[in-house]
Amino acid sequence: MTNATPGMALILAAGLGSRLRQKTKTPKPLTKVLGLTLAERVVCVLLAVGVRQFLVTLGHEAETVRAHFLGIARRRGVIIDFIEAEDWEHGNGASALAAKGRTGEAPFFLVMIDHHFDPEMARTLADDPPAPGEICLAVDRDKDAIFDLDDVTRVKIDNGRIKEIDKTLDNWDAGDTGVMLCTPALFEGLERAATRNRHGLSDGLRELAGEGRARTVDVTGLAWLDVDTPDALREAERRLMRDQGRKTRDGPVSRHLNRPVSRWLSRYLVRTSLTPNQISLISWLLSCIAAGSMALNGYPALVAGGVLAQLASVIDGCDGEIARLKHSQSEFGGWFDAVLDRYADAFLLFGLMWHEFAAEGTGLAILLGFTAILGSFLNSYTADKYDGVMAQRLEGASYFRLGRDVRVLLIFLGAILNQPLLTLGVVAVVMNMEVVRRIMICRRAPAS
Template identity: 70%
Template sequence: MMTTREAPTPGPRVAVILAAGQGTRLYPTTNRPKPLTRVLGLTLAERVMCTLREASGVRRFIVTVGSEARVVKAHFTDIARRRGYSVAFVEAPDWQLGNGASALAAREHTGDGAFFLVMSDHLFDPAIAEALLRDPPGPGEMCLAVDRDKSAIFDLEDVTRVRADGGRITAIDKGLEPWDAGDTGVMLCTSGLFDGLERAAEKGGHGLSDGLRELAGDARARIVDVTQRPWLDVDTPEALREAERRLMRDAGGKSTDGPVSRYLNRPLSRWLTRYLVETPATPNQISVFSWMLSCIAAALFAVGGYPALAAGGALAQLASIVDGCDGEVARLKCIQNEFGGWFDAILDRYADAFLLFGLTWHALA
């Protein structure tokens, strides 16, 4: 079953994505630029863009590039073409100095309004962006989404740590002690961010944290608590595997699942979905295939005899398993829509009718 979220909350229509780094810590797993790393059917870059679009309606993306810029540009351009987004690129000449230098390169391209700033390798729940929209920064400020649940942070040693007082950042650094929350890498900013980055650069600091510390000194860096909302910095092979595990967990399973669905169908459909998301198969094609299996099962029921009845039962069970894959694939590929949900529901009802007819014919024959 394919579902859709409610309409996104109105907010900024532009987002800056930092995609200039090399991502060498993922090289044991992939030799592609980090934004092009695939996670269950989509690249990290496409997942980030789809999440922001789902949460806030953002369609215009400014992507800062550096390492392997030509390849990265081509990929983001392809995403924009397929998804109907607008994308512009900014060459970050000093990208090797740090992510703050990459962000500063976008200064002349964000306009006067607020904008999202995210990393190309951070996966996050759309609710994190929605929380930022509900508590936006004031003039000259920036807001950072933070997670206070230290036990839920995947890589506790690598997380950027934040100390806050009264909702404002007082200190931020990877080795900070003591600390209150982890930096999720999702921000809602105004042009004031660039003031902090520029001041930090003048002092030799070229990381985003350096710029945020400058703003914190002026009480212009705020936090928004998004504890219990999932997020993940996909920076290592271990984090990549964790991303796959979380995505599969979130893609399948519904509160209405009965015991058979929960303990038999759903584990098998998830196993099958892992392969289907890497193929061109669409959710609607999967729905049709499941319906066809049900039709064949109904025909076997009507044939008569216990061998045909057993074969029909096995096919009907397989059809039920495959029927769970269409929604899972749609959610994993971020292509769920109202028509898909309606189409799947209609085919399910026809499949149920054909199976009932086949069983009735078998019983009366």
């Protein structure tokens, strides 16, 4: 049985961040990573697993950081309280200790402001919570996957518990990811370390480890990164953009042609104020212009329409990428995009049909145009059921899918080759055959 996810998180945001500040010239929590600050990213990651109440320790440029977090609270609908860590310059352990008495008795997450991590890490910790009087630290045993081995805090493990923890260990088993699930026992360790004039978070963990009260939870294979240098910041952006190409529902054209281009565009669009829904509208408007151009007489207008149609298809991938990068996905956004896509499909195919009909006056153009539009609509209509069946069967792996990306590319190629009638016929046949194939697959799927 899955344990309940803790509802509170303590975020350590008091530090100076001197290495990163040399490049960004801003307090570390306000450092932007592809459109969102480190502060907002860590809140969004924890919000994704159900955390809605946050405690933030403040130190360097406290009022600037406070104002930024208050803006995040308003945008994201979460509760954020603050703790003035008077001794923050002594170390991150002193910042954490300032939260003593504010976290309650229930387990709480503790994270660093500059650590970007997979939400699944928090879920893994929640599924294996600490016993009363203990803490749990998420650790990564894959040393080759750790970005900066020289800077990582190293952990020696004995039977699932921390034996030693320090950045200078020569013999070590795993890296400290900076993500923890704690009980108030954490503050006992920090207080004892402070009496020895040791004010690092690792110093407090070392105290608890000496009593066998510091467990490890293996999260090897899950992504995380300590974003505390300019190189790490670039790596964080690289990883985020790379992950945008891992969408199992992409068709072959999207995966191999559109997605690499849309990721390049999104890298710039994410730094603007454009919203995903506005990008959906831009893509739709380009499709409308493309359809109007193709409906005109003459090869140049046909080619211009085909090129604009393919450009719109590429941009259509950016809305979802921006939504994921900015943690602004919504059911309405996905539905709105799908509605605009259906209008765009109808306009594009009608424009191609009209171009052929105006030039040749044949009824065959109308018949093939109607069949192509019908097949395209049914292709979209059957997508949800088909995707659900394939996702369950393949457990998240990519699978064969013919959809909008293929038909728009066919329209583009047909316009370039000046073969509108042939293109309508190919789209009609391919889309309707894909619908039949999906019906057969879904019919054979086991009842849920």
